[in-house]
Amino acid sequence: MKKVLIPTKLDGVAHQILTDNGNYEVVQDETQGLPALVAQHPDTFALIVRSEKVTAEVIDALPELKVVVRAGAGFNTIDTKYARQKSIDVMNTPGANANAVAEEVLALMLADARHVIHADASTRSGKWEKKKFMGRELANKTVGIVGLGNIGRLVARRLSGFDVELLGYDPVISNEKANEVAVTLTDLEHLFANSDYITLHIPENDETRGMVNEELLSKVKSGTTIVNCARAGIVDEDAVRAARETRSLRFLNDVYAKDAEGDKSVTDIADIMLPHLGASTAEANFNAAKRAAEELIDLEEKGITSFIVNRDIPDGLDETYCELANTLARLCKCLVGKNAAPKLIETSFYGSLAPFADWLLVPIVAGIWEDFDRSMDFTAAQAFLKEMGIEYVSRDPDPGKGYESSITVDLTAEIGSDKLRKMSIRGTVAEGILMVSRINEFNKLYFEPVGDTVLFLYEDRPGVIGTIGVKLAEANVNIEDMRNPHDKKTNRSLAIMKVNQRVPGEVISDISDEIKARAAFSIKL
Numbered sequence: 001m002k003k004v005l006i007p008t009k010l011d012g013v014a015h016q017i018l019t020d021n022g023n024y025e026v027v028q029d030e031t032q033g034l035p036a037l038v039a040q041h042p043d044t045f046a047l048i049v050r051s052e053k054v055t056a057e058v059i060d061a062l063p064e065l066k067v068v069v070r071a072g073a074g075f076n077t078i079d080t081k082y083a084r085q086k087s088i089d090v091m092n093t094p095g096a097n098a099n100a101v102a103e104e105v106l107a108l109m110l111a112d113a114r115h116v117i118h119a120d121a122s123t124r125s126g127k128w129e130k131k132k133f134m135g136r137e138l139a140n141k142t143v144g145i146v147g148l149g150n151i152g153r154l155v156a157r158r159l160s161g162f163d164v165e166l167l168g169y170d171p172v173i174s175n176e177k178a179n180e181v182a183v184t185l186t187d188l189e190h191l192f193a194n195s196d197y198i199t200l201h202i203p204e205n206d207e208t209r210g211m212v213n214e215e216l217l218s219k220v221k222s223g224t225t226i227v228n229c230a231r232a233g234i235v236d237e238d239a240v241r242a243a244r245e246t247r248s249l250r251f252l253n254d255v256y257a258k259d260a261e262g263d264k265s266v267t268d269i270a271d272i273m274l275p276h277l278g279a280s281t282a283e284a285n286f287n288a289a290k291r292a293a294e295e296l297i298d299l300e301e302k303g304i305t306s307f308i309v310n311r312d313i314p315d316g317l318d319e320t321y322c323e324l325a326n327t328l329a330r331l332c333k334c335l336v337g338k339n340a341a342p343k344l345i346e347t348s349f350y351g352s353l354a355p356f357a358d359w360l361l362v363p364i365v366a367g368i369w370e371d372f373d374r375s376m377d378f379t380a381a382q383a384f385l386k387e388m389g390i391e392y393v394s395r396d397p398d399p400g401k402g403y404e405s406s407i408t409v410d411l412t413a414e415i416g417s418d419k420l421r422k423m424s425i426r427g428t429v430a431e432g433i434l435m436v437s438r439i440n441e442f443n444k445l446y447f448e449p450v451g452d453t454v455l456f457l458y459e460d461r462p463g464v465i466g467t468i469g470v471k472l473a474e475a476n477v478n479i480e481d482m483r484n485p486h487d488k489k490t491n492r493s494l495a496i497m498k499v500n501q502r503v504p505g506e507v508i509s510d511i512s513d514e515i516k517a518r519a520a521f522s523i524k525l
Contacts, residue, residue, distance in 0.1 A: 001025045002045035003064075004296070007034045008052055010071055011282070011289035018293050023300075038062060048292045051259075054078040059086055069296055071288040072097065072279065080310035091295050091307040094373075095150050096288040097279035102154035104278050105199050105227050108252040112225060112272055113138060138162045144195030145183065147202035147230070148173045149371065155199055156181035167191045171333070172369045174341050174389035175414060187339050193219040197227065203371040204231035206524065212236060217243040225250040229278050232257050232266075240269050254278055306380045309373055317356045320429050325360045325407055326374070327434060327449045327525055328425045329367025332411035334455070334521045335423040335439070340413035342368060342390050343420065350397045351405040357394050364409060405429065406437070442485040442494045449525040451480075452499050456511065457519040460486050460493040464515050468495060471514065475507045492518070 004018055006028040018024040024046075029037055034052045038044070038061045046067040047054060054068055056079050068078055070092040080090045111117055114135040122129050141164050145152045148170040156166050160182060168183035169191050178185045188211075192198060198220075202208050212226070212235045220243065228235055232255045243249040253266050254274040264273065279288075298304040305311065313319050336342070347364065349357045358378035365381045366374040372384055385392050397403075406428035415421050426438040427449070436447045454472075458464055465484060472479060481498040503522040512520035 002300075003027065003041060003043055004046045004048060005037060005041050005044040006048045007032070007037045008048075008050045008071075010048065010050060010292075011286040013286055014048060014071070014289035014293040017290065018296070021297055034058065046296055048289075048296070049078070050288075051077055054083075056082045059083060059088065067091065067296060067299065069093070069292045071292040075309055084310045084312055088310075089299065089305075089308045090310045091292075091299070092309055093288050093291040093295065093307065096291055097281075097284040098150040098154055100281040100284035101151045101201075101229050101278040102158050103281075104254065104274075105155050105229055106158055108227050108229075108254070108272055108274075109138065109197055109199075109225065112250060112252055117272060138164055138197075140164070141196040142167060142194055144169070144191040144198040146170075146188070146191065146198065146200045148178060148181075148183065149201060151229075152199075152201040153177075153181045153183075155201065156183050167195055171338050171340070172342055172388055172390075174343055177387075177389035185341065188216060189219060192216045192224075193221070195224060196221065197225045199227040200230045200234060202230055202234060204233040205370050207370065209233045210236045212239065214239040214242065217247070217249065220247055220249060223248050223250070225252065227252045229254045231255055237266055237269065240266075244269055306377050308377070311377065314356065314359060316352070317359065318429065320432060320434065321353060321356075321405070321407065322360065322363045322374075324427050324429055324434050325409070326363035326367040328407060328409040328427050328436070329364040329411070330523065330525070331425050331436070331439070331449065331455075332409050332423045333368045334523055335425075335457070335519050336411055336413040336421050337415065337519070338521075340415050340421060342388075342411055342413045344391045344393065344410075344412040345385070346393045346395060346410040346412075348395045348397050348408040350399075350401070350403040350407070353405050353407060354397055360407065361392070361394070368411070403428070408438075436496075439494060439496070441487045441490060441492070445483050445485065445496070447483050447496055448481075448498070450498075452502050452522070452524050454495075454497050454499055454503050454508065454522045455519065456495040456515060456517045458493055458495070458515050458517045460491050464493065465495060467514055468497075468511055471507065471511045472497075472499065472503065475503065477501055477503055477507070 001024060003025045009030040015026045015028050018026050027041055038058055042062060043064050044062045045064055048069045048071055050071050059082055065088055068090045073092055073094045075092050078090055083090050115133040119133045139162055143159055143164050144167045145155055146169050148168050166183045167186050168178055169188050175185055217239050240251050250271045251269050252272045253270040254276055256264055259276050295307050349360060361378055361381045362376055363374055366372045406426055408426040410424040412420055412422045424440055427436045434449055436445050436449050478500040479497050480500055483496045486493045502524060508520050508522050
């Protein structure tokens, strides 16, 4: 029998499922701590953990270890790279706590609207302050949901009985999927300007860090309430501080830079603070435990690898092509526009890459939606696209084109309610260097997509490159490399430039307005 060690407070359903299977000996002990249990059970085959740190030292102390399951979504406490070096699979259980977080959002909104926390304390102290605690109702309010993944859509469903208008922002989800939960898609500026409540459900990455900033908060109505049960870093705390003074902004918070005791930087600006309780329900704990046990059994008995987050590159595939696929997808998404909703992804994998079409879909999906984990497999990628209402077509490559080992990614996206925009990019790898060989009608680019890059698509006419150069120089940005092809059929030109630093958004907007660009963006590749 294979020993499974559960060194954490986890619902007993995991123990029961594994024991009933008959192939596992389960040791569950939340009292001793992981180091002590590891020393006692060096023959452990699988670990099921929550927030425990699975370090290289822990892995080395368990020579029989083959699987680590994180009963939850995040796995930053596990040394996944070292685990892979030791041929250990690391899995997680994404989505197990989605409903718990969604319900917490409503709990925060209602508790704040009706002054539940302060009114309780006042009444317990013997006071009777009815006039002081005049509240407000959710009915007939507008709620903006930033991010319409599992949690965001569940929030929309849970709010459906409150007679609210729902606005949503998500650069990936289709209008059809948003309509299923009665959400009207819009841009961030409109959402912030028109919502009475704004709830955040996006990952923290280079593009979203500090996204809720002074500019967005300058648009909110007086008395708007922001709920953050996502990630601390997506909110500019100083901007919230200023907006509370000028716009009576209310801020309800459950996430912090570090989950630990001690002073919190938002203490002076949060109307309600919780100690990261989003996933802390008996039901979420049950779901995570159940899925952890089921995933372990499915991996062992059925070979289902969908939830492995540290998969190895298959034999015969150069990892550089995974980076190429991801880069091409990122460029496609930028070119169709950040507010465009993808409808269709089409791919062609030429030459030696054809056998790895399924594998390469994963970095493509991750390039279009950064929160999709690149360690997931083809089945998970397909399921994600279906969930988001996006069609996927893997085309049979035409060997007659002679593209050898190259990748073409086409992305069709919806602009507004009835207009589609399509972008097509092909790339390859030459001597280990990524190369973008074509963007739409602009062929033979051979541009290396590395570092800070700006791109402008515009109607060709004299003086445009000069204007771009002057504007960049005024921002102290130096152009290090450039491609500037022209297509006579469409009378369009493309300026794609490698620059020495990230170009601020306001500079890109200024240039775009000046040259009347059809597309303009800055990206770090």
